[in-house]
Structures are given as structure tokens and as C-alpha cells.
Amino acid sequence: AKFLVNIAYDKINQKRNIEVINLNDIFKKKLHFSENQIESYFNQNKNNYNEIYKSIKFIELNPKNLIGVDEFNDLFFQKIDEIDDLIFEGKNLDFLLNKFNLASATSATFNELDQDRKSETDTHFPNKLIKKIFDIDQIEPTVLIEHDNNYFIVELTKTENIQRKVTDQSVKKEILLNLKKQTKRKLISEIISKINKNNFKKNDFDKLSKDEKVVIKKIRLENRNDDNVLKQELIDQIYAFSEKKVIVVADINFLESYLIYIDKIENVSIDLNSEDYEEYFNLSKANMTDDLYNTYNSYLENKYEININYQALDSVKNYFWWI
DSSP, rough: HHHHHHHHHHHHHHHEEEEEEEHHHGGGGGGOOOOOHHHHHHTGGGGGGGGEEEEEEEEEEEEEHHHHSSSSOOOHHHHHHHHHHHHHHTTHHHHHHHTTTTTOOOOEEEEEEHHHHHHHHHHHOGGGHHHHHOOOHHHHHHHHETTEEEEEEEEEEEEEEEEEETTSSSHHHHHHHHHHHHHHHHOOOOHHHHTTTTTHHHHHHHHHHHHHHHOOOEEEEOOOTTSSSSOOOHHHHTTTOTOOOOEEEOOTTTSSEEEEOOOOOOOOOOOOOOHHHHHHHHHHHHHHHHHHHHHHHHHHHHHHHHOOOOHHHHHHHHHHTTO
């Protein structure tokens, strides 16, 4: 049991000396794009740069305009229920304005970005409700929306799909980000391919630093949670590999990417009298149970090629409660 506890403890607490090349320092020399490249990317991905606009008419309902008083009383909510029923029957906004003697509706047009950038004072329509406008079905264009004890009758009047232009600065900025991401992904893939084919070792690591004139930074990781220098998701990737390996780690958006050489791993063990011993003892049990579960899962899938009955599998898992 102590052996398994030490494995669980070491997996999290082992120390690692690594050497790091920031690939962004190399990539930045290759991330300049011409206007022709930008326009070509835009033409190949035009559908990604359409902007949907929704036009609505709306009115806010309150006790004053609906029942002539300032109090949210039973009569007010009876009227709200009546309006909801009429909308369900297919009545439109103009019908409701006329029936309940309401003032004229306000018109407004939004796109989805307006939720973040348009002031409510421009339209008197709550920003938090703009998303709900885009959920309105044109087949049933009139809806009653409740928000913070306020009620709105909203009617969708028009939907437009407008093609944005490559000269739009926000479009150009987005294209440049995507081109940079594509280029980084390609360059990283080339390095990983060399590593996987055993064609990129420590001497290549050092040569790349020299050729590209980028500094190799030496970092000591005290444990798997030591995120003082690198982000946690990058550290988790580093701890998945063994000593004397060259690897590439990157975050999901390729904003940070590094070439790593794992120079030394210092394994550690936990004392039986440590106050943390029970925590890692329980962790080792959980790991073993999960391994058993996954092994049994793979065995059944490979042997019988059937969907697993997970309820039965949980019973098997519980059988080994003592592990």
C-alpha cells in the first residue's frame, strides 16, 4: 500500500528541472502577413464574417401603463396572464397595444455584439435581454419577456444577414489572429513531427536557440501545482513526459507555446507519519479503482464490441471497495 501511496504522492510532488524556449520569440518573425494574404483568407471564409441584425418593436409593461396605478397588484398580474394567453393565440403587438390602450411601441435594431457595446439609454431595452431577441422564432414573432420583475412585449419585425467587409478593422483584426494561430499550429506540428520521428533531440534544441538567437530559460518546478512561471495547463502537459525528453507544450489558443527539455526529475516519497499521508492514501485507492474501471471497460469493448452497462460496472467497482 505504501508503494502505491508514494506513486500518488510523487505524481503530484516530484520536482522537475526544465529548460524552456519560448516559441513565440521564434514565431513572431514569421507572423507578418500581406494585404493579399488577409484578403485571400477573407474570401475563403466569407461566411464567418456575416453579421445578423434583428429589428424589433417593444413596449415595457408596468402597473401605471397597464392598469393606471403604481402598485404591482393582482389585477396587474391578471392582465399579464391575459396578454400571455393572447400571444399564445397568435395576437400581435399592434392588437395588444390597441386592446389594452397602451402607448405606441419603440423600435430598435441590434446585432449580437450590441449586448456588450450598446448603452441601454440608446434604446431603453435591457442589454441582458438582447440574447433573447436572437432566440425569437419568426414563426412566432411576438413574445412576452420577464426580466427583474419587469415585463416586455417584444415583436420581431425583421432579420437581416449582412456581409461584413475585409476593410472593417474588427474583421481584419480577427483574420490576423486566425492567420497567426494557423501559422503557429503549422510550425508547432512540424516540430512535433520531428520529435515523434526521433529527429529532434537536445542538440537540436540547443541549435535552435543559437540559430534563432532566443534565450533558453532554466526553470525548477517544485511540484505539479507550481504555476509561478508557467500556466497550470502547460505544467500538466510537462508532467506527462519523462526525463531527458524534448516536448512542445501550448495552451488551447496557442497564445503561449514553448519548447521544453526535461533535464532532471527528482522523485519524492511521503513519510508514514505525515499529516498528508491519509489524503494520498485515499488518492491512491481512487486511482487504482479508476484504473480497474477503465481496464474492465476497455476489455469489454475490445472483446464484445458492445455498449457498456455502466450500472453493472458500478456494481463491480463497488465490489472492490477495500482497494
